[in-house]
Amino acid sequence: MKLSKTYSPKQVEDKIYRLWQKSGFFNPDKRPAQRKKTYCITIPPPNITGSLHMGHALNTVVQDILIRFKRLQGLRTLWLPGTDHAGIAAQNVVEKELKKEGKTRFDLGREKFIERMWDWKKKYGNIILDQLKKLGASCDWSRKVFTLDKNYSEAVKTAFLHYYKKGWIYRGKRVINWCPRCQTSLSDLELEYKEEKGKLWYIKYPLEQKNKRTKEQKNKYVLVATTRPETMLGDMAVAVNPKDKRYKNLKGKKVILPLVEREIPVVADNLVDPKFGTGAVKVTPAHDFTDYKIAQNHNLTFCQIIDEQGKITEEAPLSYQGLTILRARQKIIEDLKSKKLLEKEEAYKISIPKCYRCSTTVEFIPSQQWFLKMDKLAKMAEKAVRQGKIKFIPKRFEKTYFDWLKNVRDWCISRQIWWGHKIPLKDESDVLDTWFSSALWPFVTLGWPQKNNDLKRFYPTDVLSTGRDIINLWVARMIFSGLEFMKKVPFKDVYVHATVLTREGKRMSKSLGTGVNPLDLIEKYGADATRFGIAWQVMGGQDIKFVEDNIMMGKKFCNKIWNAARFVLLEIESAKTLLLHSSRVLVETKNLNNVDKRILGELNKTIKSVNKHLENFQFGKAAQVLYDFFWHDFCDRYIEETKRVDIGCQQRTQKILLYVLLTSLKLLHPFVPFITEEIYQKLPLKDKKPCLMVETWPNSLHSHL
C-alpha cells in the first residue's frame, strides 16, 4: 500500500488500461448491474491515414468524459469506435508511395492497386485507434467498425439502391469540380478557396460588322473583364445586366470572339452584376457555374476547352491545343496584345479553388457524374433541427447548418478514384464519395440494415461531438440519412467542440511545425494531466489558444490527488478493519463538528455543480469546480484541520477522509481516469467494485449539512 512520493503516470497508465480491457466493462453487455437506459456515442471515425493531433485529443477527451460520467451513473453505455477508409486521402498516400517507386496506380491496375491499399490499411490503419487508447478512451473495441467492412459495404449498397429506386439518384453531364491531379470529381464541400494575387484583364470583343462600309461601327467593341482569359476560348456569349443602361443598345447584337474568330451573341441576364468590371462579362458555360446557368437561361451550347488533365482541348484553335492552362493564359495575353485587343490589366485578388486533399487548383469542367437529389432531404434535415429534435451546442452553429441546407445543390456522389465503395450498378466503374458512406455511420455501425439488438437499443444515439469544419460535410448528411433510413434523427445533441489553435491564435499546421503532438504531452506529463489540462480549457465552444502551462497544471493537480490519497491511506492505516462500504453514502451525521460539516457541505455543492456542468457540456467549468474543491477545500482546509484534531475524534475523521476521497475519485474519474483508478484499487473498502470505472456516481444528498 505504500505509494511513491510523486505520481508516475508511466508505471500506471498501461497497466490500468489493461485492467479495464480485461474487465470487459467498455462493452455494455459485459458490465453488470446497470440501468436499462442507454447512452451511446459513435465516434467520428478518424481516417486510416490520420495520426493523432490536438483536435482528436480534445474530441476524445470530451467524449470519454461524457461516456465515463454516464457509465458511472449506471447507464448502459456504449462508445462505438471505428475508422473511415477516407477515399481520396488514403488513395493519395499510397499513390505517393508508388511514386517513390516510379509508378502510378495505372501501372498497377485497379485490382493490384486496391490490394496495395488493403496492405497499407492493415499495416497502418489502426495506429490512430491505438493512440486513442493512450489517452484512455473507453471505447468498446469489440464493436470496432471500418467503413469498408463487408457489412458496411452491403449497407452502402442498400442505401444507394434505396435512393436509386426512389429516383433521387440520377446521372448527368454537368459542370463539376474536377481535381486534375486526383483525376476525380469533387463535391462543393471538398474545395478550399485560397486567396491569391491575380489580375483582371480587360479584353475587347469587337462588335460584328454587318456592313463593313459603315465607318461608325469600325473599332467598336465591348470591353469584357476577366481573371481567367484562357477560358475565353470556350466563350459562347457576352452577358450584361438587363437593367444596365450602358449596354441598352447591344441587345441582340453579336460580337466576334477574339482569337477564335467565332460569332457569339450578347445576352441580358440578371445574374450579371453590373458593378463588376465593365458590367459586361464573358460567358463560358463549360467552365463556370454561373456561366452554366446563364447558358441554360439562353439556350446556349457548351464548348469544353479544358480537359481532365487541365489542358486545352481540340475544341480550341490549333495553336492552343495541348497547352496547360497557365501556358495558354500567357499565350492568349500575348496574342491579344499583339492584336491590340487588350485594353488594360489590373492587380486583383482572386479566390482560387483548391482540392482539399492535395491542394491542386480545381477546374470546373463538364462531366458525366452521379448526383443525389437534395431538395427533399435538405428539407427533412432542416425540419428536424427547427423542431428541436436535434440541438446544436453551441446553438449558433445551427446557422451554419441552415445556411448550407437552404442553398444546397444536388450532391455529386461519384468519384473517379478506386479506393471506395463501387457504385452498385452494372457497368459502373466509379466509386462513391467517401462521405456517402460516412453519412450512414450512426446506424450502420449499430448493424443496419439488419434489425438487430444494438440498433434497437442504441439508436438514436445521444451525442455527436465534432469539429465545426464538418458540420455540413458530415453532420448534415448523417441527419438526413438517419431520417431517411431510420425515420429518426441519428443523435439528440451535436456538440461542436472548440478548434485548438496555437498560442498566437493561428491554425495548427503540421507542415509549418506549429502543431502540438498530444502523444508528446502524454509522454511528458502523463495522459491524465493532458486530459485535465485540455478539459480545463474547454469553455463554452470558444476556440482554444493552446498553452502548455495548462497541461503542467494538470500534472501538478494529479500529483496533488496522489499525495492527498497517500495521506488518507496513512491516516486510516491504524484503523485495521475498514470502515466504509463503497456504495454506502456515509457515516452517521451526528457528532459532526463544524469542520466536518463544512467539507461535507462543500462536497455536496461540488457534486451538484459537476452534474450540472457536465449535462451542459461545460467541461472546463466542471474541471475547475473539482480542482477548487479538491485542492482548496479538501486538501488545504480539511486535511490541514484533521492534523490538529483530538485523538478522541479520530475514527469519525478517518471515515470522513476516506469518504471524501472516494467521492472525489468518482467525480474526478471522467477527467483523470488512470490515477483515480489506480488509487481506488488501493483503497480499503468493504464491498469494492472491480473498477472505479463501474462504481456508483455520488448523489448529492446531504443538503441538510
Place this chain on the structure above:
RNA sequence: GGGCGGUUAGCUCAGCGGAAGAGCGUCUGGUCUACACCCAGAAGGUCGCAGGUUCAAGUCCUGCACCGCCCACCA
C-alpha cells in the same frame, strides 16, 4: 459582399446588470512526518475605443477599430 466569434491582470481564460476572478508567471515569508509538482500571503486591471440606456454596465443598446473563423455565382 454577407454572417459569426473574440478584444478583462505579464500569458491563457472565467465572469455577461448590483462591491473585478482562476490557472500559470512574478515578489515576500514559511515548511519536524501527503505533496517544493508544497503552504501562507502580496503585487498586478480606468474590463479594445466612442457614445447611449439605467439608481447601478466588463455585463444591455448603437457606432468604430483590430484579431480570428465561416458562407457566397466579385466572372
